[in-house]
Amino acid sequence: MNIAAQQAEIVSEFAMFDDWMQRYEYMIELGKSLPLIASEYKTDDHIIKGCQSKVWVHADLDNNKIAFTADSDAIITKGIIAILIRVFSNQHPKDILAADTAFIDEIGLKEHLSPTRANGLVSMIKQLKMYAIAYQTQLTS
Amino acid sequence: MFDTSLDLVQIRNDFPILHRKVNGQPLVYLDNAATSQTPLPVIDAISNYYKHTNANIHRGVHALSQEATDQYEAARQKIQQHFNAKHAHEIILTSGTTHAINLVANGFASLLKQGDELIVSALEHHANIVPWQMLCQRTGATLKVIPMTDAGILDMDAFDQLVNAHTKVVFVNHVSNALGVINPIEQIIEKAHAVGAAVLIDGAQATPHLIPDVQALNADFYTTSAHKICGPTGIGMLYGKEEWLRKLPPYQGGGEMIDQVTFEKTTYADLPHKFEAGTPNIAGGVGFGAAIDYMNGIGFETIAAHENDLLQHATEKLNKIEGLRIYGDVQNKVAVISFNVDGLHPYDIGTLLDKMGIAVRTGHHCCQPIMDFYQIPGTVRASFAFYNTHEEVERFITGVEKAVSMLR
Numbered sequence: 001m002n003i004a005a006q007q008a009e010i011v012s013e014f015a016m017f018d019d020w021m022q023r024y025e026y027m028i029e030l031g032k033s034l035p036l037i038a039s040e041y042k043t044d045d046h047i048i049k050g051c052q053s054k055v056w057v058h059a060d061l062d063n064n065k066i067a068f069t070a071d072s073d074a075i076i077t078k079g080i081i082a083i084l085i086r087v088f089s090n091q092h093p094k095d096i097l098a099a100d101t102a103f104i105d106e107i108g109l110k111e112h113l114s115p116t117r118a119n120g121l122v123s124m125i126k127q128l129k130m131y132a133i134a135y136q137t138q139l140t141s
Numbered sequence: 142m143f144d145t146s147l148d149l150v151q152i153r154n155d156f157p158i159l160h161r162k163v164n165g166q167p168l169v170y171l172d173n174a175a176t177s178q179t180p181l182p183v184i185d186a187i188s189n190y191y192k193h194t195n196a197n198i199h200r201g202v203h204a205l206s207q208e209a210t211d212q213y214e215a216a217r218q219k220i221q222q223h224f225n226a227k228h229a230h231e232i233i234l235t236s237g238t239t240h241a242i243n244l245v246a247n248g249f250a251s252l253l254k255q256g257d258e259l260i261v262s263a264l265e266h267h268a269n270i271v272p273w274q275m276l277c278q279r280t281g282a283t284l285k286v287i288p289m290t291d292a293g294i295l296d297m298d299a300f301d302q303l304v305n306a307h308t309k310v311v312f313v314n315h316v317s318n319a320l321g322v323i324n325p326i327e328q329i330i331e332k333a334h335a336v337g338a339a340v341l342i343d344g345a346q347a348t349p350h351l352i353p354d355v356q357a358l359n360a361d362f363y364t365t366s367a368h369k370i371c372g373p374t375g376i377g378m379l380y381g382k383e384e385w386l387r388k389l390p391p392y393q394g395g396g397e398m399i400d401q402v403t404f405e406k407t408t409y410a411d412l413p414h415k416f417e418a419g420t421p422n423i424a425g426g427v428g429f430g431a432a433i434d435y436m437n438g439i440g441f442e443t444i445a446a447h448e449n450d451l452l453q454h455a456t457e458k459l460n461k462i463e464g465l466r467i468y469g470d471v472q473n474k475v476a477v478i479s480f481n482v483d484g485l486h487p488y489d490i491g492t493l494l495d496k497m498g499i500a501v502r503t504g505h506h507c508c509q510p511i512m513d514f515y516q517i518p519g520t521v522r523a524s525f526a527f528y529n530t531h532e533e534v535e536r537f538i539t540g541v542e543k544a545v546s547m548l549r
Contacts, residue, residue, distance in 0.1 A: 020164065021496050025547055052504065053488050053518065073518065074486035075548050076493075114492065 003095055006087045007103035014107045023112070027079030034082040035089070037069040048127045052116045053077045055124065059131035065090050066135055068128065077117070080109070081124055088128050093139060096132035101125055147447050152439065152528050155180035159528060166498025169533045169540075174318055174346060174477050174524030175502050176368045179432075183371055186431035190424045197420055199397060213423050216430030217413070223433045224363065225354040226380050230412040233379040233386070234426055238345040239268040241364035241379035242312070244416060245341055246272035248389030253309055255281035260303050260333075262313040263289040263514065264324065267507045269312055269343045282309065289514060293320045293469030297328060308338040315347035319508040319522070320469030321477025323347070330359050339385060345369050345377075349526065350448060350475040352441050355380050367425065372432030376425030379416070386412050393418040444527040448476035451525045451534055458538040462545060468520055476525035479506075482541075485548050487521045493544035494521075499537055 001009070017023045037046070041058040048055045053074035060067045068085045072078045087103070088096050104110055110118050153159050156178045161168055170178060190212065196205035198213050214229070221229045235241040259273055263286055277284050285308075287300045295313075304311075311333040316323050326342055333340045341362035344353055348365040355363045362385065366377035381389075391398055391409055395418035400408040409415045436444070455478055459465055464483030481487060491503030504519040505512045512519055523537060 021493075024493060024496060028547060053486055074488050076489045077486075112496075114495070117488070117492070 003087055003091055003099045007099075010083060010086065011103050011106045014109075020112050023107075024076065024079075027083070028075055029079075030082040030086075031072075031075050031078030031080075034071070034078050035067075035069045035085065037071045041069070042071060048120070048123050052120060055081060055120070057081070057124070057127055057131070059128075059135070061093075061135045061138070064139065065092055066096065066131060068131070077120070080113075080117075080121060083109075084124055084128060088132075093132040093136035097129060097136060146443055147439070147527065149528065149530055153530075155182065155435075156528055157181070163498040163500070164496050169499040169529075169536050171523040171525060171529065171533070171537060172500045172502050173349065173526040173529075174321075174369075174522065176374065177349060177371050177526055178528070179373065179428075180371055180435055182435050183373065183428050183431045187373060187424045187428045190427045195424075198423055199414075209423055212430075213421070213426045216426045219430040219433050220378055223352065223437070224378075224380055225356050227356060228383060231380055231383055231386065233381065233413045233416045234421055234429075235364075235377050235379050235416075236375055236422065237366040237368070237377035238343060238364045239272075241362075241377060242269055242341065242343065243272045244379055244392040245362050245381070245389065246276045247392050249276055249310060249339075250279050251390055252388065253280040253282045256307060257282040257309045258285055258303075258305070258307040259283070260285045260287060260300070260308055260311040260338075262287040262295055262324065263510060264293070264295065264317040264320065264322065265312075265314055265508070265510070266318050266343065266345075267509070269314060269341075270510070273310075273312060287313070289511070292471055293317065293322045294471060295324055295329075297325060300329065300332065304332050304336055304338070306336055308333065308336050310339050310341065312341040312343065314343040314345070315353065316344075316350070316475050316477075317469065317508075317511075318346045318477075319506040319511050319520070320479050321346070321474040321524070322469045322471055323473045323475065326360070327358065334359065346475065346477075350441075350445055361385050367429035367432055370432050370436055373425050373428040376422045376429050378429075383412065386416070391415050391418070395419045397421070439527060447527050448525055448529075451529055451531065452476040452478070454531055455523065455525070455534045455537065458534070459541065462542060465541075465545075468515060477522060478524075479520040479522045481517060481520050482545050485545065487519045489548050490521050490541065490544045493547060494537075494540045497536075497540045497543070499540045501537075 037056050037058045042056045046056040046058055053072055055072045057070045068089045070081045158178050194208050196209040198210040217232050218229050220232050226232055259282055285303045288296045290296055313324055313329055315326055330340045339361040342360045344363050344365045349370050361382050363380040368374040398410050398415050398418040400410050466481055468479045487503040491501055494501055502522045
């Protein structure tokens with residue numbers, strides 16, 4: 001599934017719920033399915049700066065596609081990063097770089113996060129794209 | 142069981158904000174230690190000041206200026222009486238506690254030298270740590286820390302070892318904002334004075350719950366912020382003993398704080414104006430005075446009794462939740478509960494409570510050293526005020542139970 005299709009699927013999943021408590025419940029579920037980062041990468045250089053809770057992300061290039069793994073000490077944060085990883089994992093770096101993230105506004109996620117968590121979300125997206133830039137450079141050099 | 146002499150229906154009608162909804166639910170506001178809500182008499186005092194009196198104070202020749210000055214100085218006197226300061230000019234109106242502490246710390250720069258020692262407690266807010274660290278960098282003085290026990294109590298035996306002839310200033314909070322524990326400031330003040338050190342008490346978290354008598358305490362400096370006691374933000378006070386306030390140099394230069402200005406030399410105004418450069422927060426001062434009147438109208442004994450009931454109720458119920466730990470669960474505390482639940486991040490609990498309309502604070506509460514001590518990223522902190530109800534405590538408990546079951 002390409003990035004746009006993944007995004008559309010997530011938007012429709014979130015639209016099924018009536019209220020934000022249910023959406024949070026779903027995010028908690030998604031957090032449990034997060035592809036976990038290997039423990040040797042759970043180090044300070046894998047922490048995303050700008051998040052109030054700790055978030056570690058690692059990226060591997062496999063068959064010209066990036067596989068992200070991550071973890072967090074907060075469960076809702078795990079859910080948020082799980083959503084992003086579902087969208088961006090197993091995609092080509094150039095597709096990740098070209099992708100917009102309007103789906104987050106469509107879900108209404110940002111406005112339902114506290115300002116600190118909304119900033120953390122922006123930092124997460126930035127970090128995933130940084131990995132894409134790094135691998136894209138590697139592929140084209 | 143929970144009967145108090147408070148007419149909560151009437152009191153809550155003084156606070157329009159308590160009747161609003163958040164995330165579709167009636168608001169349960171339990172973040173009072175961060176800021177208290179503002180009752181109509183305080184809002185009206187500020188509004189009336191702007192509608193009928195607004196003018197710049199001191200030295201104005203016209204009627205409005207005189208009336209505004211009178212109102213502002215009347216507020217200072219109310220504050221003086223409330224805290225039982227000896228003189229009104231010992232009350233410096235500041236923008237808040239942080240400003241007050243910075244004013245004092247800055248003043249001590251001219252009084253300290255290399256080898257002098259300052260003592261802070263392990264339970265402090267960053268506002269009562271960082272200004273003194275900056276002072277140490279400027280003067281070569283060193284900072285010593287009174288350690289805390291696992292229960293969240295200051296280790297007074299350790300304090301005895303720290304105090305000596307080199308000690309110049311000791312600064313502790315009256316009540317810890319992160320844990321709600323009441324510190325033994327009487328002992329600290331007495332022991333510090335025995336070696337000739339000055340003592341600053343940060344009272345921001347104590348003043349919503351009790352009336353500190355600064356003369357009985359014999360504190361050299363005492364600070365608080367109006368917004369913690371139903372007043373507006375951006376105004377607070379520094380109480381300082383006259384002798385100390387005379388020793389400290391002015392903090393900021395500008396209008397109001399001068400006596401004579403020439404390009405060769407400026408002489409400074411007398412207390413309290415020496416420390417009040419520029420046009421002050423006049424409406425804030427008026428609101429501060431109105432807030433003190435409002436709180437006293439209810440009565441601090443009544444406030445403390447009701448808050449204590451809420452605290453006992455909430456503590457008892459929270460302790461029944463499996464894996465929940467309260468930090469600073471001691472007898473001698475105000476109505477603040479800081480807690481975590483095993484394996485759960487405080488942000489997650491706070492986020493879900495917010496979705497249920499319940500406002501608590503999560504995080505390090507500007508007290509990273511305390512969080513480091515417990516080796517936790519932060520806590521969930523529920524802080525109660527006299528206008529909170531037992532029904533709200535029940536909603537809070539149900540909310541925590543629901544959040545925990547969702548997150549586990």
